[in-house]
Structures are given as C-alpha cells and as structure tokens.
Amino acid sequence: MDPAVVAGFAEACAGLHHPATRVQAEAALLEFRLNASVEACVGVLQASGDEGVRFQALLALREVVLGRWAVVGAQARQATLQFLLHTSLVQLAADPRPLLRTQVNATAAAIIKRSWVEANPAEQEQQLSAIHTQAAAVGTAAARRAGLELLTAVVEEFSPHTASQLGLSWEVHELCRESLESCYLHRLLLHALGSAREAAPAAASGADAAGVCLAALRLLSAVLGWSFSRAGGSGVWRMLDSGRPAAEAASLRPPDSWREALLAPDSWGWLAQLAHAVCQPQAAETPLMSAALRVVEQLCGLRGDIFWGCDTTGSRAALGLPSQPSQRGSHLAAMLRLLLPWLSPPAAAVAAARWSAAHAGQAGGEARLLSACRALLAAAGVHRAAGFDAASPALGLTAAGAAGTLGVLGVLSELTTAVLAAAADPPGEADDWAGEAADLLLEMWVELVYDSCRGPMGSSQAAVQAAAAVFAAVTDKGLTLAAAEALEDDEEVEGGEGLQAEEQLARVAALGRASARLSLPLLAERLQGCLGALQQALQQGADPSVPLEQLCWLAALCAAVLADAGDGETPLVPLPVAQAGEAAAAGGAGAGADPAQRLSAGLLALGGHCLVQAGQVGASPRLVEVAAASLARWADTYLATEEEGMPALRAAFGAGSQGGGQAAQMLVSLVMSALTRYPGERALHDIACARLLPALLRRPAARQAVVDSPAWHTLCDAVGRGDAGLLQLAEKVQRRLLQSLLLAAGDGWQGDAGSWAGHLLESTAVQLRQAGASDAAARAALQRADGLHLVVSLIERLRGAVRGTQPATQAALFQQFTSVAPALATLFDACRTQPVAVTLILKLAGEVVEHHSSYLSPADAQALCSWSLRLLQLYSAHNLGQVSAATEALGDRYLDLHALIKLLTKLTQGDWDAGTWRHTNGAHGAPPAGGAPQAAAVDVAALVFTGLDILVPLLSLELLKFPKLCRAYFALLAHMLEAYPERMAQLPPRVFQTLLSTLQFGVGATGDEEVTQAVFEAAAALAWFHVQETAAGGPGLGSNNAAGADGLTPLGTLLQASLQRLIHGEAGLEAVDHAAEAVLPMALADPPALQRAGEALVVAAAGVAKSSAQEAFTALVAQHLQS
Incomplete structure (x- = not known):
C-alpha cells in the first residue's frame, strides 16, 4: 500500500x-x-x-x-x-x-x-x-x-x-x-x-x-x-390503531415450530433469575438490564399459532373431560410470576421509581417499572382480562372476586392508582417516568377490557369493578390537575389541553364504557357536584376558576363516554351504554335510574347553565366552547333517537317526546347565544356553526325537532334580516352558518323550502347589490376596512348557501345568485388591490358551477358560463395576478391563481347536459330516447382554453413550487389534452406553444408523482392524437407541430426532455411507468428526434457502456418503431 x-x-x-x-x-x-x-x-x-x-x-x-x-x-x-x-x-x-x-x-x-x-x-x-x-x-x-x-x-x-x-x-x-x-x-x-x-x-x-x-x-x-410473514391480524385495524401505545407494544407471532423452544416448562427460569439479579430498584441502569427487560417485554407479547389447546377448555367440559391448563395460560402465569415481584406491593414499586428518578445514575427502579408496564401492556393485548383473572390461582392469588383479595387485576388496579397519584404530583416532583407509566397502564386497562373492533370484551364482574376503580382514579386525577391548572398564571397554558386531547379522551372513555354501569353514575355525580360548586361560588362572589376548569374537563369526558365522534357518519349508542340502561330497566329501578339518561340530563343542565349565564363570568367562553362541543357529540347520538331497546332514553329525549323538543330548543338557543353574546371568540363560533348546528340537523327526526322549535325561527329570522351582530362574525364562520342552515332543507322538509331559502339570503342579496351598484359604490365600499369586511362576509355567506344547495332550494338559490351576479362582476372589477376579494369571487364562481350546473337550463347554463368568462376577462384586463404579487406576498397570487384553476377545473366537471335533460324532460327527466341529448348549452373547451391563455402568462417558477397549484394546473391540462386534443390542435400558435412550454417544464419537474403522472398522460394524449390523425390522412397537430430552426418538432422537443429526465434525471420506477405510455407515441410522431437522442446517448457513453447503449438503441428502433 x-x-x-x-x-x-x-x-x-x-x-x-x-x-x-x-x-x-x-x-x-x-x-x-x-x-x-x-x-x-x-x-x-x-x-x-x-x-x-x-x-x-x-x-x-x-x-x-x-x-x-x-x-x-x-x-x-x-x-x-x-x-x-x-x-x-x-x-x-x-x-x-x-x-x-x-x-x-x-x-x-x-x-x-x-x-x-x-x-x-x-x-x-x-x-x-x-x-x-x-x-x-x-x-x-x-x-x-x-x-x-x-x-x-x-x-x-x-x-x-x-x-x-x-x-x-x-x-x-x-x-x-x-x-x-x-x-x-x-x-x-x-x-x-x-x-x-x-x-x-x-x-x-x-x-x-x-x-x-x-x-x-x-x-x-x-x-x-x-x-x-404469517403474522395474523388485520392490517386495517393495525392502521386504525396506529399512534396508540398499544400499537407500539411488543407483538410476537412465531410459527408453531418454535413452541418447544419458547413454551417448554421452565424455559425462562434462567431469565427470571438474571432479571431479578440485575434489575435492582436502587441500581444503575446498565445495558444488561435493558437487554433483559426488553426480552421480557417481547415474550409477554407472544401470540398466534404457537399456542395450541388453549381454547379447548369449553369443549373438554362439554365432553365431560377434566379441564387442563392451556399453554397460553401457563405462559402468561410464567411471565406474571417474573413481573409481579417488581410491582408488589404497588406503593413500594412506585416509591422505588420515584427514588431512582430523583438520584441521577440510579435509574434501576424507574427502568424496571416502565419495562414492567410495557410488558403488561403487551400481555393485555393477548390475554385480556379473562386470562389475567384465570392466572391468579397459579400465582398464589385467590381468583378475582373472592373474599379478601382481588387477584392479579386487583394488584394492577392498585398499581395504576399509585402511578396516577405520582403523575399528579406538583411539577418538578414527578418526572417523565410517571406520566409515561400512567399512559402505559391506562392503555393496558383499555386492552384488558375493551377491543377497538368488537367493543367491550364481556369481562367478569370483578374485572368490571377493577376497571371502574381505575376509571374513578383517572377521573379524580383529571379533576385535580384541572384545579391546579386553573390557578396557574401562565397565560399561554390553557388548562386541561393535554387531558382533553381526543386520543387520551378516547382511551379513558373506552375504560369508562367497559364499566358503564358503575362509571356513568360516577360521572353524573361528579358533574352535578362541579356544577353545584360553580353556582355556589357565583352566589358567594368567590373565584369560579376551579369549578369552571373542572367542568370543562368533565364535560369533554362525559361526552366521550356517552357517544362516539360522528366523523361523517351517524353514530349509534355505544353497546355498553345501552346494556347499562337495559340492566337498569331489567332491575325494576324507577324513572331516572338509567345511568345514560341521568348523565345526559347532567350535560343538558350544563348547557342550560351556559345559556342562563351567557356573557357573564359564570359561563366563560371556554366553558361554553367545551359544552357546545360536548353537546354536539351527545345530540348526534341521542337527540330524537329512534333506536330500539332504550326505553328511558327514548322517553326522555326520543323523537316526539317533550324532553327532546325542550333539548332542541335549548341547543338552538345555545347556538344563537354563542354567536351573539361572545364577540371575538372565533373558536366558540366555529364550534357552534361547524359542530353543534350540523349535529342538530343531520338526522331527520332531530332535524324536525329543531325546525319545530321557536329558537330555530329566531335564528333564521336574524340571519334573513342581516342582524348586525351576526355580520360581525368572522367571514368563514358566516359561510359555515349559512351552509348548515341551508342543509336543513333536506329529505322530510315540510313547507316551501324555496321561499325559506330565499328569505335567508334576502338581506345578503340586497346588500351585495347595493355594494356593487356602480363602480364608484364598489370602490368606496372596498376602500374602507368595515366595507371590505362587509363585502367579504356577504360573499362568504353566498358561498355557504351555494355549498348547502339541496334539490328543493336550488332554484331559489340560483335566482338569488343571478340577481347579484352583475354586482359581483362590478365588485370583481373594483377590487384590484384586494386579493382576498378576488380569490373569494373566483371560488364562488367555481362552487356555483359545481353545485348548480346539473340543474340549469341551456339559457341559465350559458348565462353562468358567460359570467365566468367575464370574470376571466376582467382578471386578464387588469392583470390582477401581477397586481396582487406587487402589493402583497406571493401567497396572495398563489391563492388567486389556484382559485382560477379550480374554477376552470369545475367548468370541465360540470354536468351541463344533465341540466339540458332536466329542463327538456322535467325535473327528473332522462336523456331523449334513441339518440343523443340536445346540444350542450356551452362550449366548455373554448371557455377553458381561453382561461388557460389568461392563466399561463401569470404562472412562474416560484408559483409552480406550490404543490397544490402545480398539481391542479397539470391535472387540468392533462384532462383538456385527453378530452379535447383536436381543440388543442386548433389553437393559435402562440397559445399552443405557451401551453406546450408548461408541459415541457412539467416533464423536467421531479419530486411529485401526481405531477409526473399528469404531465406524461397529457403528453401521451397529444402525441397519440397526432399519430392517429396523420395515419388516417388528417393534419394532426398541423402547423403547430412544425419543425423549428433546430429541426425538431414541438413533440420531438418534448420527447428529448422526457428522455433527458429518464436517463439523466431523478427518474424513479413510478416515473418510468408513467413515461412508458408517452415516449412511444412521441417517438412515432418524430422519429428523427428519437434518432438524435439515441446518438447523443451513445456518444456520451464510453467503453463497454457505449457498445451496450448502441446495441440497445438499435434494437429499439428496429423492433418497435419500424414495426
């Protein structure tokens, strides 16, 4: 060397x-x-x-x-x-x-x-x-x-x-x-x-x-x-559970051939001796300790085919044979025998962990407890409460429920309570270990008694009691932390934020549901007590901060236990909640004994308190916000319920009941109060309009109860007359408010929905016509801050109404839109220095096309498209994109152009022919039999290509770095070239070259698979059109594909750019797949371009690579192009 x-x-x-x-x-x-x-x-x-x-x-x-x-x-x-x-x-x-x-x-x-x-x-x-x-x-x-x-x-x-x-x-x-x-x-x-x-x-x-x-x-x-590779379990449920601690727990599914190695008697005696020797509570954490603890965790997650005979106990009993301990149970007992000495007594284990956390370098007790919690979590997912319960006798513990002991589950319940107490220590006294251990143990209990796919596991009465004890401890810990956070001075800390995170609430709620018979009365009692404490503090003039914060935490927890989040679907009453009510009814208890009905009444009482105390210290914006969100979740499941098997709930809040009507009246009044009595509270307004109001109107029975309430008419009248307080709301809130109200006119609406919808938009249309009555009026309105807010609010209201279009309200809504369309065009012309208004009017145009095109007559469709074209022409005439870029940030220009692309995209997606059929054959008519429908009322291709001619000069490299804008543009271009290649050929040369230059830019863009796919689909469509047309004797792209000074046609230039990326650029397997459909027709369209590209590749190569490239290129030309 x-x-x-x-x-x-x-x-x-x-x-x-x-x-x-x-x-x-x-x-x-x-x-x-x-x-x-x-x-x-x-x-x-x-x-x-x-x-x-x-x-x-x-x-x-x-x-x-x-x-x-x-x-x-x-x-x-x-x-x-x-x-x-x-x-x-x-x-x-x-x-x-x-x-x-x-x-x-x-x-x-x-x-x-x-x-x-x-x-x-x-x-x-x-x-x-x-x-x-x-x-x-x-x-x-x-x-x-x-x-x-x-x-x-x-x-x-x-x-x-x-x-x-x-x-x-x-x-x-x-x-x-x-x-x-x-x-x-x-x-x-x-x-x-x-x-x-x-x-x-x-x-x-x-x-x-x-x-x-x-x-x-x-x-x-x-x-x-x-x-x-043979690990069982549904990938769907693993995906749904991702992010939970249980999803990260050890899970071992070996083949059954490993049974002798892993499950032979006393297979792990040596590991138990080693672990107890090196895992002393006051010892330093060592690599050997960590390795031993990790193996224990993995063994606790053992599951699958390796266990055999573990599920035959019932079959043997049915045959009259004596029962035998299963391998599954024996393995769990062996693991618990190893773990329990680290955890018993629970108070000592927690004290050892606290001591280790306080003494740097002596983390043995802390590491041992956390590892044991992870191991228990892994085992809980395999064996559930029944397995732990059955393992108690083998460990010298009387089975759960026997006199004087609680078995393994009792030990775990005591451990969880002790860890929760440590986690609730004042800041600085409990380190991260306590919070992590509490999360692991809480997740362990969820795994023990509840399954994300099948609900409650039908655990024994003792397991339910143990889960209820843990749930009570979690509830009390939450109330303690909420009280402590209420007294903190840090303005940046919103009390209970961590506790109210949806993921943690879901875990606590699962535990409460598994013990619903005991947990629901506990929650009702705590909720009543906190509400009483708040009212007493108000009467005495004391500081209400603590009960306010505790009510916030309790309300969110109660709603999570009682009802699932809708997430777009109508939720059902959780099975354990329904079973708790059925058990109460079967026990002959009197009225009001149903635990779900009692807790529901408590939540409604909280809503009534917020309504009475609206705008006062006793109903803070935060309390009303949490109460509105919780009641939205409750109403989505229980208001005007028609489910069978819950007599108490149906009698109290079911369809047609007096209690259901009163609840609907109170909840709509709460929406109105939240919007008018709490100015500036954007989060509260969002919840009222985006969660509570839609929940009240989602189901027909609940919608009917709401529409029949006097509070509903009060709210609609306030919106229809343009109440000044509602017009001061944030613009997006007003959009959501109108959308929610208009969606109420769905199936089952009684009365003239069109007249009602027209009344809701009456003041909005009048004020828009006034603001856009003339150029002078429009400019005067837009120059003032309050005038701009009013115009933007009115446009957002109109957008919300369009989004809430129903068949019964479409005609009335389009009539209102038609009445304000000229004013909107005037405002669009006047708002050259107000990019926010430009963007909103473009978005409104796209939404009207999306929601109304399939209903319009040919005349109305032509009018709508003419109005859209007018907007495009105004945008081009005043170069609004450039103005916004000069006066505001690049982001404003991006919003304008993105809205413009969406408008053009929705024009291509509009169901224009359906409108022609409806107005030719009736409201629900079909296309004329035996032939094509009448000619479309609009020339979509001409309109969109005109829009693209306006749009492309405003695009820049910086703007195309916005992923959404880039994807939307190339998706639109790909659609136009696939659907209307012949119209592309008829474009003026300047427009054709401009569009093709953007396509060439897209070929070289890397890093976005959607853009790559759209670009090559567009290139393939254009090239195939040219090849097939010329083969049939047609002109193809004609002069638009004429060779330039370099001898290359535009398609040949595009081919060379594609090959440059595939050979020398960042071309992954996906890009090669997408390009495969485009390169061949481009090569057929311009063979000399392929020849030149191949020769350049061969010249650039050297040695063996050069001869290989020459052979491959020759074979490609001979076998494919010439054939």
Missing part, C-alpha cells in the same frame, strides 16, 4: 474536525470513495491504527463493494467478507470501543445479504456457519461475544424494519427475509437461547466481563423482534 495514499486519507479524516478544512476534507474523502479500489480501502484499514481513519475507510469499502457489485467480482467480494470476519472476530474482538466493530459487522452483514439471492443454499449455509466456526476457533469469550454481535447484525440487516439501503428492489429484500425466516431463523433462536442460558449465571453474579450474555440477549431480542 502506497504510504502517501494512507497519509493523504488520514489527513482528510483529520480535516473533518476543523471548520476551516472541513469542506476540502469532505471533497477529498468523496473523491477517494468514487475512485478507490477494494484493495486501497483494505490497505488503509490495515495500515492505520487511528479509529477515525479506519471508520472512514470502512465506509468507503462498503460503498465500493456494494456500489460496484458486478465490477468487483465474486472472488474479491468473498475475500472482502473473510477479511471483515477476521477483523471483527480476531482483531477487534477484545477492543472495548464498540464503534469500529459495529461498523465492521454492519458492512459484513450487508455483503452477506447482497449476495444472498445469488448464492445457492450450500453457500448461504456456509456464510452463516463461518461466523460461528471462526468464533469457536479463536476460543475466547471475546470472540464468542463478537460472533453473537455479528449474527445480530445479520438478523437486523435481513429484517425489513432495520434493513439498510442497498439499492435493491423491495422484492429482493422480501426474498432475503423469507429465506432467512424459513431456513435459519429458528436455528439462530436456539443458538441465542443456548448462549444466553449458559452465560446467564456468570452475568447474574457480575463475572461475565466479556459481555457474552449481553450479546446473546441482544441476538435473542433481534430474533424475537422479527416481523413474521
């Missing part, structure tokens, strides 16, 4: 540590990687003793071997692998510094995997066995440990979750995984188990200085963490 090369490499490595020379050093190392040979990298490794230099040489060696796999050759690759094995197992085995050895192992594992699919089974066997053979030949404990570490690196490299990027397809990675899993993983498990079991006694006594046991545990953990 040339000493100068080694010295230069070492100098570059040293330069990395100095800012002044870092850039030059990186360039030198990169140059070395690009040009060095395997021998050069190995030479540096052998010649240098510096760890940093050897590390960089290893990185270079990995890149050379894997990056030039075919060039390096099989013999050199095998020699490199043997060199790495010798380095790891001999030279570095005793080195206390793990960095270099870890990198050697990772490189060797990557080479083994890269060669795996090319090797036959004997060669694969030899590669793995060589590691054990060479480690055994050295004969030292250090070599044995190094061999285990190397095998761990192999397992991690073959596992998809921890694999490195090797430049291989996913199929190759999958083949490697399947091969190792089916042929070698079980043997690796046995090797890890044997090594760990043998080394465990020495490690427990502190005599394993070489770390063999630690390495064996890590190999065992890597094997147990394998993602098996």
